Amino acid sequence: MTTERARAGHALAPVPCYTGSELLAVMSARLLKDGQTVFAGVGIPLLAAILAQKTHAPGLTILFEGGVIGPFVEAGKLPPSTNEQRCTRRANMLVSITEVLLMLQRGYVDVGFMGGAQIDRFGNLNSSFIGDPADPKIRLPGTGGGNDIASLADMIVAMKHEKRRFVEKVDFITSPGFLDGSKTRAERGLPAGGMFRVVTDLGILGFDPDSRAMTVVALHPGVSAAAIQANTGFELPVPADVPTTEVPTPQELAILRELDPAQLYTA
Amino acid sequence: MAPLSYSDLRQRTRERDRSLRNKVTTLEDAVRLVQNGDHLAVGGCTASRTPFALIWALVRAQKQDLTVSRSITSTEGDIFYASGLSRHIITSWFSQGIVWGVSKVMRAYTESKRARFEEWSHMAMGLRYRAGAMGVPFMPMRSMLGSDVLGRVSGDTGPADAAFAAAKTMECPFTGETLLLVPALNPDVAIIHVQRCDAYGNAQLDGLTFMDIDIAMAANRVILTTERVVSNEQIRRHPDQTKIGFFTVDAVVEVPFGCAPHECYGLYEPFYSHMDLYAQMTARDPEAGAAAYLERFYHEPKDWADYLSRIGMAELLDAQRRGSGIYDD
Numbered sequence: 001m002t003t004e005r006a007r008a009g010h011a012l013a014p015v016p017c018y019t020g021s022e023l024l025a026v027m028s029a030r031l032l033k034d035g036q037t038v039f040a041g042v043g044i045p046l047l048a049a050i051l052a053q054k055t056h057a058p059g060l061t062i063l064f065e066g067g068v069i070g071p072f073v074e075a076g077k078l079p080p081s082t083n084e085q086r087c088t089r090r091a092n093m094l095v096s097i098t099e100v101l102l103m104l105q106r107g108y109v110d111v112g113f114m115g116g117a118q119i120d121r122f123g124n125l126n127s128s129f130i131g132d133p134a135d136p137k138i139r140l141p142g143t144g145g146g147n148d149i150a151s152l153a154d155m156i157v158a159m160k161h162e163k164r165r166f167v168e169k170v171d172f173i174t175s176p177g178f179l180d181g182s183k184t185r186a187e188r189g190l191p192a193g194g195m196f197r198v199v200t201d202l203g204i205l206g207f208d209p210d211s212r213a214m215t216v217v218a219l220h221p222g223v224s225a226a227a228i229q230a231n232t233g234f235e236l237p238v239p240a241d242v243p244t245t246e247v248p249t250p251q252e253l254a255i256l257r258e259l260d261p262a263q264l265y266t267a
Numbered sequence: 268m269a270p271l272s273y274s275d276l277r278q279r280t281r282e283r284d285r286s287l288r289n290k291v292t293t294l295e296d297a298v299r300l301v302q303n304g305d306h307l308a309v310g311g312c313t314a315s316r317t318p319f320a321l322i323w324a325l326v327r328a329q330k331q332d333l334t335v336s337r338s339i340t341s342t343e344g345d346i347f348y349a350s351g352l353s354r355h356i357i358t359s360w361f362s363q364g365i366v367w368g369v370s371k372v373m374r375a376y377t378e379s380k381r382a383r384f385e386e387w388s389h390m391a392m393g394l395r396y397r398a399g400a401m402g403v404p405f406m407p408m409r410s411m412l413g414s415d416v417l418g419r420v421s422g423d424t425g426p427a428d429a430a431f432a433a434a435k436t437m438e439c440p441f442t443g444e445t446l447l448l449v450p451a452l453n454p455d456v457a458i459i460h461v462q463r464c465d466a467y468g469n470a471q472l473d474g475l476t477f478m479d480i481d482i483a484m485a486a487n488r489v490i491l492t493t494e495r496v497v498s499n500e501q502i503r504r505h506p507d508q509t510k511i512g513f514f515t516v517d518a519v520v521e522v523p524f525g526c527a528p529h530e531c532y533g534l535y536e537p538f539y540s541h542m543d544l545y546a547q548m549t550a551r552d553p554e555a556g557a558a559a560y561l562e563r564f565y566h567e568p569k570d571w572a573d574y575l576s577r578i579g580m581a582e583l584l585d586a587q588r589r590g591s592g593i594y595d596d
Binding site: 192 | 312313314338339359360361362364366369370373374378384386388390396397408410412414415416419436444445446447474475477480530532536
């Protein structure tokens, strides 16, 4: 599907083929800036952070909630969780989980980076319950470090753009976005951080500075305003002059495929 | 699980034998320190340094009604539910691991309300143990505020998930800011697996320490399992590496591969094929699958070596080959 989309947008240019997950990783990587400190989970967030390091952000520092600061991830040996020894090899520093989260609270982390099962108009994320939390249809694994990271850092969320995931109101707020919008986040005691961008396979989303409601920042090639709205469970404004993102470059794709040759996270 | 008063906490510490004495014992004897109904804190995190040999011994001793707490919970949480050891787990995340998807066993027990998964933020778990370790009743923190994770454990929204240990917000008396206060955890017993310790319980931890040092300090009793019991002379050569002091420790059990099928830093990685087998066995019928798994790997083995041999020599060598390469180029 993505390939078709890329073809439609770039009929005359050489056409790179890529998966939806690769698109997420590339678009997320481009949002990271050199010199930032990033809390990354395994999967797309970690791939994106490493890709950023290998392209435009060599001075980016990655943190894992397991207590790893500055990990060195080897191609083909991606860690299955942020709490296993594979994350630590040739890292700069190891601390306890509590210490690394306190560094986050102290303000040493710029960007948090994660996914979720559901997201709503104000960027609230759910990874705890599908259905009524008192009588759930599905009990999900829960927050892990997600609540702490979303409470204390600027967030980039990478997830598939589906109507059942982009809902009017999440069933349970596991990790806070802008809560009820406007200034409610600060009023409830979260003065720092907040949602920065949501990267999907259809586009890049941001939040209105006043209402804190989700808006479209850019669309991926071949995606129309109607298409992104059709895959979203709430009203998603698309500015008339919305820009189109640049497709992943062969170099970006080559780096991702070297990191994850078995396509564990990018299939 | 009402919070202990400070004088009760001190009294329990005073009553313990904190002398420098040989504490080496067997798994079977060590689990006698755990009483039905206790709050048991489990060291390690996800599939790392899980004290599985001791959990195995607790299942075999048919302990029940434990309230279990842990930083992040993996397959050992399924074992707690399925064996009846615990119907109440306090943690921040609970599943086998991201690559295996949502735990079917956890889902089966929690969705039918036969077991509780009390969810706190990861930092809240860490600070609750730290408050316990510091001998204070709570710690202030700046996350969980505004989320439904807080609503559930404070009883403000939805069903209260923590009968006694509700979190509370406060206005800071110095700055006027809103802060969250999370109550101390002082487990009755902590079980922690380490790479090496001496017979007194001076434990040296390699690599990731997770929340284990706070857990050991917070608990009223500590059982260490260790890959190797080493001499006190060896400990004294590198006292900076001693992370858990003997005075907190009540029992030491030497158990090679004591985290199998999870990992022990620098020695072995998770036994991935066995973790796949477990996921397969519990995929279709989680309860029957977990029961069959418990029978084959917990009840039938005649001892820990037999358990390891049932997991298999090839698995063990593979995990060791992957795990011991961490310092190699």
